[in-house]
Amino acid sequence: MISEPEMVDEFGVVGTGEVVGDLARKPAREPRPPRPWWWALGGAVLASAVWAGVFCLYPVGDRRPEMHGYRLNEDPCPTVRLKALGAAISPREPTSGSGPELLNDSALDRVRCFLPLRAMSWKGAKKSVKSRWYTGHSVGITVALHKRTDPAAEFEAMRGVTDTDTGDEVKVEKVPNLGDSAYLLTRDSGNAELRVLEGGAVFALSLDAYTTYDGDGSEPPSDDGPDISDLSPYKSAMISDMRDLMKSLRD
Template sequence: MIGEPELDDAWETDRAAQPTEELAPREREAGGPGARRPWLWALGGAAIASALWAGGLYALGDRLAAPELSYRATENLCQDFEAQALGRIAGDLHRYRPMNQQNDHPAVRGAICVLQNGETVSSLRVRTQVDLHHKTDPAAEFDVPPLGLAAELGAGRTEAVQGLGERAVLLAAPGDAALQLKVLDGGAVFTIETYSTGSTGNTPADTAALQAAMVEDARALLAALKK
């Protein structure tokens, strides 16, 4: 039977009697008296990670902080949204019962205006919305595609619009029967949607004209609500 190795007292004595020698580099790396303790490295790494984590939280909190709003709240969006450019295409959009609605939620104050160019039958319907974000900056989620619109009308194409607000994007449904222009600027999100009725879609010329009119009317709305 193999027993436990015996500890010889002489071995202990001989080991203690030897003069202290400098550990070789290999022994120092293995954890001898001159070696750097692994837990010191761990503590250092943890401190660095903690600092980076805190810095990340600070940066994230900076992005999520309440934005400085550059726009005033509207009391009646249908009055502020004149839609003159779209009116040149479809006729007077304010003539037939404009629908105005708003809320005063402390996080997001929103307003909606719905216009159309006919009493019971219309060839163009326009929906405009303004959201003023009081708690968090809307920039982080601005590029999220509108799931409700895509589910209702199908996947379409998206393109950036230059020279309008901080960022602007246009979504066109299949056949371009519905267009959505969304603008981010100064803590506010402006949305203009047009729905062409009575046909399955628009010609490229129709789409180009509607897009240009939507951009023009969006720019006028931003100017009207600018503080």
């Protein structure tokens, strides 16, 4: 059997002489010239705009909170006047009841202290019996400046939680026109705490009442002393002293 002669076409392709169609004989397309540089730049700008929009909708990382000029470079407790509570109850003692707990860090500045008020004698209902009951009050102050993370969510989550559990129900009252958010927490056991959030700054001013009996070793009378459970009369004084504290720490 005689094979068909091989043929070499004009493109140097070896074949059998069969017709394979026009497609095989058409020359390849010339390479497309590159797109101008400004087109690529326009695409990059468009992509950047899209990603910028995504970042605005879904921000990456926590934003630093606004500090509103608050500073905590030193212990403020010695200069806290407690003018309103001093007028409503009794003046503060000249020295703090405990040493201040001062923290200065790149992420958080924090201070906590307790300021006792002068104990006052209490006159009972029975005027013929000299009362030896004394009532005392202690004021606690806490200032925390969060410089890296926003404390707002934590502040709201903790609005009904206190450090001590006395078994009494905690009553929470919203306080308007004070910082970004403010709450007054009270217990029937003679405790009230005012908490304020403004930007990255969190303030707390607590008022605790207690009673003592000076009986020279004798048992206290059966009347069990004065009732200290209601601290509502001092609400406005606590708010006033809180405003003074916040003002003293602002530039």
